Amino acid sequence: SQTIHQWPATLVQPVGSPLSLECTVEGTSNPNLYWYRQAAGRGLQLLFYSVGIGQISSEVPQNLSASRPQDRQFILSSKKLLLSDSGFYLCAWNKAGGPRYGSEQFFGPGTRLTVL
């Protein structure tokens, strides 16, 4: 069966420090991968998605970047964190090349980031 892992679960970082959040998927190959952010009291916002190694699409301009060095690894990074980067970060995956419509996404447990 497929599983998705994220770490760390919680993180407290000072403003201006770097960030690296990691997401890995097991039990599948060539998944589509996604990074979302959820600010307190708000809905989920798609940040990045990837359809393959080295292929990253950004949905919104921001202080963050993403990389996909391996097929089932997705990393979210920042060189200098801002206060506004605080939030709940979720990684998700779904099958590539699945049915043209209606392929659900599976979410990881999330990382709660607090920037002080």
Place this chain on the structure above:
Amino acid sequence: DAKTTQPTSMDCAEGRAANLPCNHSTISGNEYVYWYRQIHSQGPQYIIHGLKNNETNEMASLIITEDRKSSTLILPHATLRDTAVYYCIVRVVETGANNLFFGTGTRLTVIP
């Protein structure tokens, strides 16, 4: 993507059916309706999706109006564990990736 409109919050008595409405009046013919839910501090969980026919699975039923401009998610016998934020999303899958855009959802509180 078509936008959705959901009530901000709803209450439901434990054991009763929870009916969560969603308006998607600008939905296109090739867009599916998805429902996810998010229990506090956890990742969203897929519930159900449909195109135009009503759908049912072990978690819920999805009723889509004939004109597809609105839908209702039905939890037939709500339990306390169903307390969560429920997101209604419409989306067509484009080549390469299936991006889901979440709004603020409906916060369902199941009351003992």
